[in-house]
Amino acid sequence: MSETDTSKVVVVGGGPAGLTAAYELQKLSKKHTPVVFEGSDLVGGISRTESNKGYRFDIGGHRFFTKVTEVEAMWHEVLGDDFITRPRQSRIYYRGRFFDYPLKIFNALSNIGPYETVRILVSYLKWQIRPYRKEESFEEWVINRFGGRLYMHFFRSYTEKVWGIDPKEIRADWAAQRIKNLSLFKAVWNAISGANDTASLIEEFQYPRLGPGMMWERCAELVEKQGGEVQMRSAVVKVHRDGMRVTGVDVKRWAEDGTDLGTELVEGDEFVNTMALRDLILAFDPPPPPHVVEAANKLRYRDFLIVTLVLNQADPFPDNWIYIHSPQVKVGRIQNFSAWSPEMVPDPNTASIGMEYFCQEGDGLWTMTDEELRALASKELDELGLASADTVIDAAIIRQPKAYPVYDGEYQDVLKVLKEWIVSLENFQTVGRNGLHRYNNQDHSMLSAMYAARNIVGANHDVWEVNVERSYHEEFELKKEDDSDTQQNVAAA
Template sequence: MVVPFRLRQTALVIGAGPAGLTAAYEMQKLGLKLRPLVVEASSMVGGISRTEAHQGNRFDIGGHRFFTKVPEVETMWDEVLGDDFITVPRMSRIYYRGRYFSYPLKLLDALSNIGVYESFRILASYLKWQVFPHKAEETFEQWVMNRFGGRLYMHFFRTYTQKVWGIPPSRIQADWAAQRIRNLSLSKAVWNAIAGANDTASLIEQFRYPRLGPGMMWERTRDLVVERGGEVRLGAEVVRMNLDGDRVDSADVRQWGDDGKPGDEERIYPQEVVSTMALRDLIEAFDPPPPPEVREAAARLRYRDFMIVTLHLDHPDPFPDNWIYIHSPEVKVGRIQNFRAWSPEMVASPDTSSIGMEYFVNEGDEMWSMPDDRLRDLAAAELEKLGLAKAGTVIGHAVIRQRKAYPVYDEHYREALDIIQGWLGGLSNFQTVGRNGLHRYNNQDHSMLSAMLAVRNIAGESHDVWNVNVERSYHEDFEVRKTA
């Protein structure tokens, strides 16, 4: 006899990415009297941190370094993977105006590439903006120019930022810059270049990485959750969350078949819910629906989608970098990965290579809708245009389209998020975590931390998961504090 979920102490976890699986793992680790049931709409665990495979090659969806200053996260990584981590030296460059710049900055390399005259212009522009800064710092553009000057902004921030987000940097809000690059300044970058120091989180010289890619971490976590009595359902989509006052009384879950056809819906009665759903979708799933102003706010949230065209080449690695940032507007590619530089076990043969061409797109636009063979030809042509490899050396390819990869920090998002956060805060057995669950461009470790804190809230503590990675940087000592 199947025991109805109504009679179980069930915690429903929506999404099997880093945040969702961390929540399930943490529930079991803390010994909560709850059985985690993780439902994931796709066929794989790991979310954007999964590892895909094609023709014996494994590839990462965007490049995921395992580096953190959060002890709880480091501990979980060690508990789950242990010796399956390798230490990877960081090597990355920026391609701009037909030249490759070392990144982090190396002084002589930068001077020789950009020229002494232009370097003086950058310095003069920096000094000008120090004396006459923008009085307001509402946008990414204003924030960067106040710290780096207008000329360096033009060279190394404007083009790449617009390529990533698809909107002018003057429309991106300053809190994105404050979150992602707040520890970096021109004086610190120059000092790093002269002294060989790296005292900012974004410029670390080495990091850990699972030998079979980041998906290995989340596949192992799934297995541990199941071994300890939890359940992880793939191809399972939460289509409705039924409210009873301030509680989620039940959730309707649809199981999709291997043939892509929808199956029956099952109603689950959870005691607690932890969600990683994108907020725009989440708000529409509640029944009865939230107030009109909350639904309108959710509809204003925007996302940037992502696509990787992985090219398999008939020769070993065409460049030694882990990744290269492509700032030049002459090509559409935004970043290029060399997967063997992450782990040798990511590539099928020592005589071939696997190169990830990353494109930042919007679902439904021309590139998103382009057939895979045309995307292969485009990526191969751009690889050759950049002088990295001949298009004719491509012997295989794979295309992955990732919806809602990046929450957009446009001029509407903060007001909309405040409205949504206020309404969700009134639910007594519901928490939202993770990158899209908080509409915050968190790294993997901060998404995990938000899930850990949500579970500790269930255990009786009081933490504000919305402020993870807002008030604390990587290089501040983080300590979980009880506030109740």
């Protein structure tokens, strides 16, 4: 490319990873023009903010907390003073009682009782003496750190509810990624001493005052202001390649009223993908070798839906969210959106409560009508003693396919096959949670996208290694590379 040439960078998906790739690329080079294609009406992916009659709500809560300084810097470059700092308050509901989370020792002991407390401690000591020597499953990883008794009480039922499969089928690296650096000993010590160096248990976090979608709406505006494009209701349905070079994508478009506007071939010089890996592999034309397609078809996902209830009373509970471990109800987690930001609720005399259900597309929960889901969520809110079903005056339902990549027994072998083929493409990278089939937090998805943008301008980062060897985002430290003041590496602390 000559000094006067510019290249078009096609970005598939307008979630955190896709928009970060476009934003970062514009910071690094004026010779690359990003064009982002988003199939829905809203940017942000699962970090978008939906709204219903002035009530704003998340697709699950999204805390803004990281020690990846370049991600932190981007958040504040984009939103500035529109961030607010919020206290974290959350609890676990189990056996008809609410347990403070993080653990508070007297609350926990009074709820569990002295007899069961002794049994939990004996179980913990037993597994410290004779642990599983090789941790292959989520169950084995947790039992080695918390004992079998506590695993049975607090981990098994919730994990089964979230993933819909036996915890024995979930790989240990999911636990290592999400809850590393926590054990029963550390949890008790934190409760007694007030210390807390565990990533998932931070006591306050930042949050956009109008929800996480505000971040990505503003980011999309900045990308367009700098000469890029963010095209909505434009879904990439096919990826064309000539040998190992991608040449263009087919983009299917819709009008606001749902009218099909047809499909257009869009050519590009570089490509960054964030769509789910399984869908990506099946979208290639010509298709990859049969063994690659076979591998992609083995990837599994967990879907999600949220029933947001509007109550004719102010906040019925103070928590940001509550984990529901009880198998007697289907709801898995409950959000109180005004506890995230008061501006999420237009009338302070009302409340907006998000009832979250983990499911599979096409199953009984997924196919329930909106009226049935409203009735179910209202009934379960009442059964949990959080608010009377009679206080519900409105509801909005959002169904989110492929919310969580599943870490089953096959996924690691599958990813090796897919990575080997994808990295052989000359001008194509895949990033983000679904683009890497990795249960990343938002900041890690963003970091993989930053690396992709830097690779386009000459760096050589392996986007697949973000959040693999390092377990959780607070354990990162950043070191500048010697060869460039615009490129940075992430190294294990």
